[in-house]
Amino acid sequence: MIYLDNAASTPVHQKVIDEMMPYFAQQYGNPSSIHKFGRTANTAIQTARKRIGDLINAESKEILLTSGGTESNNTAIYGTSLQSKGKHIITSSIEHDAILEPCKHLEKIGYRISYLPVDRHGLVNLEDLQSKITQDTCLITIMFANNEVGTIQPIKEISDIARKNKIIFHTDAVQAIGKVPINVNELGIDLLSISSHKINGPKGVGALYIRKGVMLSPLILGGGQENGLRSGTENVASIVGFGMACKLAKENMNQNIDHFKNLTSKLIARVQSEIPKTSLNGHTEKRIPNNTHFTFLGVNGEDLIIKLDENKIAASTGSACSVRTQKASHVLGAMGFSHEQITGSLRITVGITNTEEEIDQTVDTLKKVVQELRAVSPYKNKYNF
Numbered sequence: 001m002i003y004l005d006n007a008a009s010t011p012v013h014q015k016v017i018d019e020m021m022p023y024f025a026q027q028y029g030n031p032s033s034i035h036k037f038g039r040t041a042n043t044a045i046q047t048a049r050k051r052i053g054d055l056i057n058a059e060s061k062e063i064l065l066t067s068g069g070t071e072s073n074n075t076a077i078y079g080t081s082l083q084s085k086g087k088h089i090i091t092s093s094i095e096h097d098a099i100l101e102p103c104k105h106l107e108k109i110g111y112r113i114s115y116l117p118v119d120r121h122g123l124v125n126l127e128d129l130q131s132k133i134t135q136d137t138c139l140i141t142i143m144f145a146n147n148e149v150g151t152i153q154p155i156k157e158i159s160d161i162a163r164k165n166k167i168i169f170h171t172d173a174v175q176a177i178g179k180v181p182i183n184v185n186e187l188g189i190d191l192l193s194i195s196s197h198k199i200n201g202p203k204g205v206g207a208l209y210i211r212k213g214v215m216l217s218p219l220i221l222g223g224g225q226e227n228g229l230r231s232g233t234e235n236v237a238s239i240v241g242f243g244m245a246c247k248l249a250k251e252n253m254n255q256n257i258d259h260f261k262n263l264t265s266k267l268i269a270r271v272q273s274e275i276p277k278t279s280l281n282g283h284t285e286k287r288i289p290n291n292t293h294f295t296f297l298g299v300n301g302e303d304l305i306i307k308l309d310e311n312k313i314a315a316s317t318g319s320a321c322s323v324r325t326q327k328a329s330h331v332l333g334a335m336g337f338s339h340e341q342i343t344g345s346l347r348i349t350v351g352i353t354n355t356e357e358e359i360d361q362t363v364d365t366l367k368k369v370v371q372e373l374r375a376v377s378p379y380k381n382k383y384n385f
Ligand SMILES: Cc1ncc(COP(=O)(O)O)c(C=O)c1O
Pocket: 007, 008, 067, 068, 069, 070, 071, 073, 096, 098, 143, 145, 146, 147, 172, 174, 175, 195, 196, 197, 204, 206
C-alpha cells in the first residue's frame, strides 16, 4: 500500500517506539508515587514536556499534557470561557469540529459565537476580525493551518489584533506542527493545540500550550495532576513517545519540509499537466508543505478513494470526521465551492516515509481511475469527457 493520508494520521517512528517500550513492562510506576518507580516515570514525563515545549519555544511549565488535539481545543475553549466574564467568542467558519462543536455547545448555553467567513483560498480577513470584537469578547480561536486544504492563516497579524484588544488568542496548530517552524513568543500566541499522531508519535496524546499568566478553568477534576488542570494518572508511555516525536520533528524540521515540498510540487505539477479539468484548492503559497487538495470535475471523490484503495493507494476526501458523519465539507462550502466541486475533491497528504516513486505511481493510477470514472460520469456530456 502507498499511504498518502498523513493529515489523518502518521506511522509511528521507530525511535519513538523504542523510547516508549520500557514504560510498559519495566518502568510501570505511577508518576505520582514517591518510590523509585514513580520517580522514574515522573522524570520521563518531565523530559517529554521539555521536548514538547522546545518544539514551539515554550517553557516546560507552559505545556499541559492532554489526550490529543480534540481535548486541547476543548480545554482552550471551555477553560477560558469558564474563567471569563465575557460571553463572546470569535472563530472561523473552517475550523475542525473539535473547535466548532464546543462553540456550538456554548452557543446553546448563552454564549455568542462569531464565525468569520473565508475567501476562495480559505483565508480569514483581518478587517472582518477587527470588526467583530466587542467588550464582551473573551477568546479568539483561529486555526494555524486547515486540515482539508492546508491554508495557513496570518497568525502574527491575528495575535497583534488580539493583544491590542486584550483578548486571549488560541490557535489549533494540529496540522501545522512539524510542517512550519512555530515560535509561540514571536507569534504572540496565548494558547496552542498540538497532537502527537500527526508527527509520527502515538495516538491519544497531545498538548495545550498555555502562556504563563493565562488562567484556565480545569475540565477534569480529581487527583490534581498537571497542576490541577487535568486530573488523572498520566499516559506515561504515550507522553514519552510524544516527547520523542517532538524532538525528532524539531531536529529534522528543515529536511522534512524540503522532502514534503519536493513530493507535493512534483505531485501538483504532474496532476495539473496530465489530468485535464482539475484544480488545486487552497492557497498556492500559504499552505502547509505536505498538503495537496484537488477537485477533479465530474468525479465523485468517494468513488475515487475507493478506486485508489483498490489500487493500493490510501488518500482521503478531507477530514476523517466528515467521512463518519457523511456531511459535505463545511470548509469547501465556506470557500464558496459548488456541491459538484465539493464532491469531486481529493486530499493527498505526504509524510516522512513517502518517496518520489510513490508519487509517480500515484499520478499514473490517478490518471487511469479519473478517466474510468469520467467515462461513466453523469457530467460526461456537460464537460465533454
Ligand atoms: C485541525 C485539527 N484539529 C484537531 C484535530 C483533532 O486531533 P486529535 O485527533 O488528536 O484529537 C485534528 C485531527 O485531524 C485536526 O486536523
